[in-house]
Amino acid sequence: MVFDHTWMIGGPQGSGVDTAANIFATVCALNGYKIFGKREYYSNIKGEHSYYEVRLSNVKVNSTTSNINTLVGIDAETIIRHAEDVVSKGIIIFNNDILKVKIDEIKTMDDYFNIRLKKYLSNKNKDFSVHGILETAKDRKVLLYPISLLDILTKIPKLTCRNYNSYRLLNIIYVSLSLAIFNVPFTSISDVIGKIFYSKPNVIKHNVEISKLAYQYAVDNFKIISNLKLNFKHDMLIKGHESIALGKIIAGCKFQSYYPITPATDECLYLESKKFINKNMVDEVTVIQSEDEISSICMAIGSSLTGVRSSTSTSGPGFSLMVESLGWAGINEVPIVITLYQRSGPSTGLPTRHGQEDLLFAIHAGHGEFSTIVYASGSIEECFYDAITCFNLSEIYQIPVIHMVDKFLASSIITCNKFDLGVIKIMRGKLLHDVNKDFKYKRFEITKDGISPRSKLGQHNGIFWNTGDESDEYGHITEDPLCRIQMMDKRISRLDLIIKNIPKSQQIVLHKLNEYCIISWGSTAGPILDAIKMLERINIKVGFLQIKLLQPFPTEYVKSSLCDVRIIIDIESNKTCQLGKLFKQNLHRDIDYYILKYTGRPMTCTEIYRSLKNIFNKTATKEMILTHGK
Amino acid sequence: MVNNFSKYRTNTHNDWCAGCGDFGILNSIQMALYDLKIKNHETVIFSGIGCSGKTPHFINTYGIHTIHGRVLPFAQGAKISNPKITVIAVGGDGDGLGIGAGHFIAAGRRNIDISYIIFNNGVYGLTKGQPSPTLRRGIKTKNSIHANINCNIDPIELAIVSGFTFVARGYSFDMKHLKNLMISSIMHKGLSFLDVIQPCPTYNDMIFNENNTGSNEHSSQSYYKLEDTNYDPVINKDDDELTQHKKLNKIFMKSRELGHKIPIGVFYQNNIIPSYHDRLNDIMINYDMIPPAFSQISDQNNNTTADISKLLDEVSLK
Numbered sequence: 001m002v003f004d005h006t007w008m009i010g011g012p013q014g015s016g017v018d019t020a021a022n023i024f025a026t027v028c029a030l031n032g033y034k035i036f037g038k039r040e041y042y043s044n045i046k047g048e049h050s051y052y053e054v055r056l057s058n059v060k061v062n063s064t065t066s067n068i069n070t071l072v073g074i075d076a077e078t079i080i081r082h083a084e085d086v087v088s089k090g091i092i093i094f095n096n097d098i099l100k101v102k103i104d105e106i107k108t109m110d111d112y113f114n115i116r117l118k119k120y121l122s123n124k125n126k127d128f129s130v131h132g133i134l135e136t137a138k139d140r141k142v143l144l145y146p147i148s149l150l151d152i153l154t155k156i157p158k159l160t161c162r163n164y165n166s167y168r169l170l171n172i173i174y175v176s177l178s179l180a181i182f183n184v185p186f187t188s189i190s191d192v193i194g195k196i197f198y199s200k201p202n203v204i205k206h207n208v209e210i211s212k213l214a215y216q217y218a219v220d221n222f223k224i225i226s227n228l229k230l231n232f233k234h235d236m237l238i239k240g241h242e243s244i245a246l247g248k249i250i251a252g253c254k255f256q257s258y259y260p261i262t263p264a265t266d267e268c269l270y271l272e273s274k275k276f277i278n279k280n281m282v283d284e285v286t287v288i289q290s291e292d293e294i295s296s297i298c299m300a301i302g303s304s305l306t307g308v309r310s311s312t313s314t315s316g317p318g319f320s321l322m323v324e325s326l327g328w329a330g331i332n333e334v335p336i337v338i339t340l341y342q343r344s345g346p347s348t349g350l351p352t353r354h355g356q357e358d359l360l361f362a363i364h365a366g367h368g369e370f371s372t373i374v375y376a377s378g379s380i381e382e383c384f385y386d387a388i389t390c391f392n393l394s395e396i397y398q399i400p401v402i403h404m405v406d407k408f409l410a411s412s413i414i415t416c417n418k419f420d421l422g423v424i425k426i427m428r429g430k431l432l433h434d435v436n437k438d439f440k441y442k443r444f445e446i447t448k449d450g451i452s453p454r455s456k457l458g459q460h461n462g463i464f465w466n467t468g469d470e471s472d473e474y475g476h477i478t479e480d481p482l483c484r485i486q487m488m489d490k491r492i493s494r495l496d497l498i499i500k501n502i503p504k505s506q507q508i509v510l511h512k513l514n515e516y517c518i519i520s521w522g523s524t525a526g527p528i529l530d531a532i533k534m535l536e537r538i539n540i541k542v543g544f545l546q547i548k549l550l551q552p553f554p555t556e557y558v559k560s561s562l563c564d565v566r567i568i569i570d571i572e573s574n575k576t577c578q579l580g581k582l583f584k585q586n587l588h589r590d591i592d593y594y595i596l597k598y599t600g601r602p603m604t605c606t607e608i609y610r611s612l613k614n615i616f617n618k619t620a621t622k623e624m625i626l627t628h629g630k
Numbered sequence: 631m632v633n634n635f636s637k638y639r640t641n642t643h644n645d646w647c648a649g650c651g652d653f654g655i656l657n658s659i660q661m662a663l664y665d666l667k668i669k670n671h672e673t674v675i676f677s678g679i680g681c682s683g684k685t686p687h688f689i690n691t692y693g694i695h696t697i698h699g700r701v702l703p704f705a706q707g708a709k710i711s712n713p714k715i716t717v718i719a720v721g722g723d724g725d726g727l728g729i730g731a732g733h734f735i736a737a738g739r740r741n742i743d744i745s746y747i748i749f750n751n752g753v754y755g756l757t758k759g760q761p762s763p764t765l766r767r768g769i770k771t772k773n774s775i776h777a778n779i780n781c782n783i784d785p786i787e788l789a790i791v792s793g794f795t796f797v798a799r800g801y802s803f804d805m806k807h808l809k810n811l812m813i814s815s816i817m818h819k820g821l822s823f824l825d826v827i828q829p830c831p832t833y834n835d836m837i838f839n840e841n842n843t844g845s846n847e848h849s850s851q852s853y854y855k856l857e858d859t860n861y862d863p864v865i866n867k868d869d870d871e872l873t874q875h876k877k878l879n880k881i882f883m884k885s886r887e888l889g890h891k892i893p894i895g896v897f898y899q900n901n902i903i904p905s906y907h908d909r910l911n912d913i914m915i916n917y918d919m920i921p922p923a924f925s926q927i928s929d930q931n932n933n934t935t936a937d938i939s940k941l942l943d944e945v946s947l948k
Binding site: 026234246249250252275278282283290295308310415424427458468 | 642670671672676684690697703704705711732735736915920923925928932933939942
């Protein structure tokens with residue numbers, strides 16, 4: 001039987017929601033559950049509502065659902081916002097104090113939400129109050145687990161209880177209560193607390209004591225909801241930004257410049273803080289915080305000219321600033337990797353929320369015509385391997401590579417197998433380590449395949465010039481019309497080479513083929529895969545083609561893959577169906593249905609499942625806009 | 631005379647206007663490289679956009695002609711990854727102090743060991759003579775519609791407050807003096823700034839006149855050399871805090887000096903502030919020994935040499 005349980009904890013930003021969820025996810029993973037977790041937060045330092053969903057299962061899960069099985073509220077707002085998503089027989093754990101809270105007095109609750117909530121409650125003849133909300137849940141047979149925090153807290157010996165009112169203490173209480181009802185042994189909780197706070201023995205002692213009290217409280221007062229004994233041994237529990245950073249380290253990226261921006265900064269800070277071993281010596285990535293994103297990309301290009309694998313990470317606003325320099329890297333055939341963590345735009349948009357809105361921008365970024373690769377990862381595991389692939393492609397084809405990821409991938413967490421390091425190769429293309437002194441070196445020498453041997457700054461006999469102007473083979477400025485044709489053809493011709501040479505499995509992931517087939521790109525693959533599994537359980541089969549190489553577009557391969565497909569469904573997190581446009585432009589073929597979402601919240605598998613079911617039931621509209629999520 | 635610095639020249643056609651101050655700067659760079667016996671392939675000239683942006687194409691070293699205003703970020707990225715190369719960045723006053731002013735200040739805060747030369751002629755020459763950030767308010771150049779309505783930036787003063795640790799001014803037609811300033815700036819361990827006053831013969835023909843007898847608008851100005859006075863630009867390790875403070879005050883006063891005679895020479899040299907290289911080496915274990923450009927990343931079978939097992943342990947569930 002499939003076990004599928006979503007646990008959600010919410011509270012004000014700064015109350016330790018993230019830590020609590022990490023402890024919960026780690027303990028559950030150690031106890032054999034397969035995990036997918038996702039974090040949502042406001043653009044705010046302290047106080048606004050944040051929450052973390054952890055989905056537990058005995059089969060692989062790649063997304064969140066629209067349902068909550070256990071809702072844990074550190075504050076009243078969490079219960080108010082999310083109670084309606086708790087399923088029948090689900091559980092709400094809350095401090096009974098919150099019944100006294102008046103919704104109107106919660107400053108972080110916005111009018112837009114409150115108006116909708118008022119309508120929802122009045123339709124159900126309930127008061128506009130926490131009590132009213134809990135009543136609606138009770139009507140749906142949701143189990144209410146009120147706790148008395150005071151009861152638990154008064155049992156804590158005075159000495160260890162200096163932070164009596166601190167939220168930091170509450171998160172441990174709530175997570176321990178939750179884990180008790182999942183019937184996991186207490187030792188696995190104390191082990192994880194020990195691991196997370198390993199550098200602070202006092203904090204460990206303090207938290208373990210509190211955890212034990214809360215755990216016992218739950219054992220005494222609540223029913224156990226899972227007796228599942230799982231024997232899975234997962235290798236890793238890893239977040240998207242960590243996966244990309246580890247990929248960069250393995251790829252030999254030695255230089256990363258960045259300007260602080262959500263959600264790219266997490267990866268940069270990870271790289272800056274970690275040491276590894278290279279040829280028996282301690283090694284690090286040189287990470288430079290620059291004055292703006294223009295400087296970030298220019299520094300990365302400058303570094304790349306010295307023969308170093310160089311990269312920068314950013315999101316939409318930063319990438320907008322980088323675009324002029326991207327063209328310079330294009331005309332000078334400089335390998336660099338730009339990791340583009342998409343979020344909701346335009347402008348600042350929803351700065352901490354998800355989106356897949358920059359596909360066409362990435363493809364067309366820059367004035368004039370030059371070659372780039374745009375490559376999109378669909379899962380946290382793919383992020384690792386793809387980061388390495390991007391560096392290889394970048395050096396082989398001497399071309400800027402834009403690695404498309406997003407906020408959903410960056411801040412989600414998943415259990416997965418250990419990375420297979422055996423399959424990884426470092427391919428540096430025509431990078432020269434020695435230059436033949438008998439010939440005068442020409443950086444942009446016309447060659448058969450359009451790619452010239454690449455010298456690097458400081459190399460003997462390898463002197464070259466670069467310029468943003470059109471140049472001759474040496475790199476000196478020219479405005480000669482025929483030389484222009486030669487150079488333009490040289491730079492653009494590699495797009496064909498890329499399509500020809502990149503293994504097909506790296507261009508597209510053909511998950512399944514069926515009469516009805518989904519096309520998508522990037523992180524939306526996760527909820528799509530889960531929705532397809534849900535449909536299989538009711539004997540509906542849908543195909544799925546995940547396009548990873550988006551520029552140059554693998555037109556012929558996509559075309560031949562879809563030749564027997566009758567209905568094409570485009571699923572992506574944006575308003576204007578960007579992949580759909582690209583598809584139509586290249587294949588001259590229509591899309592039958594669109595499933596889109598642009599609320600800043602990633603799609604859930606439940607939403608996609610319902611929309612696909614509507615398509616099969618012939619009750620679907622051509623364009624379906626998804627809205628789930630708080 | 632056969633130029634003994636010809637090995638630093640290329641055959642590329644030079645299309646600067648006759649009488650352009652750029653020639654003096656170009657020659658001074660080549661002479662300085664020759665005097666310092668720096669190997670061609672160990673030198674990189676970075677440039678911005680404009681007439682001065684073409685400079686690298688005339689010098690037989692690595693030459694990277696970048697985009698408008700961004701010469702410093704390119705140059706810094708390269709120098710951080712390969713500290714063994716000698717990096718000279720050149721650009722115009724509009725390039726460095728208009729569109730690129732943010733990078734100018736940020737570069738000062740880092741103090742990376744490169745030399746930055748601004749070709750300062752008060753105008754955007756290549757776009758036909760619009761006023762640049764160093765042109766004083768009220769001055770009308772040949773092609774501008776009105777007299778300049780913006781106040782000017784003083785590059786020397788800005789460089790000092792931004793944190794450049796070697797700050798000097800030269801004059802493009804006093805090549806011997808300029809060459810010596812360049813040598814000092816290249817030798818200096820840290821970020822050097824050289825403000826070179828030069829005429830744009832087409833749009834802003836500001837030639838200094840030692841006798842103050844010039845006939846054009848700007849030629850009432852002349853210059854004197856700081857080294858001919860008892861001015862002390864150097865802040866040393868031995869200077870106590872009070873001495874440093876007093877010296878800095880004098881340096882600021884000098885950078886703001888008004889009058890018909892403009893000081894040229896070294897305004898400021900700080901030997902105390904650590905270079906970015908030293909700062910990186912303080913926070914990274916092997917930066918100095920194996921900087922990025924000298925780090926191997928794969929073996930002969932194209933396998934990675936990075937071992938991340940410790941990092942994988944952190945995310946493993948064992």
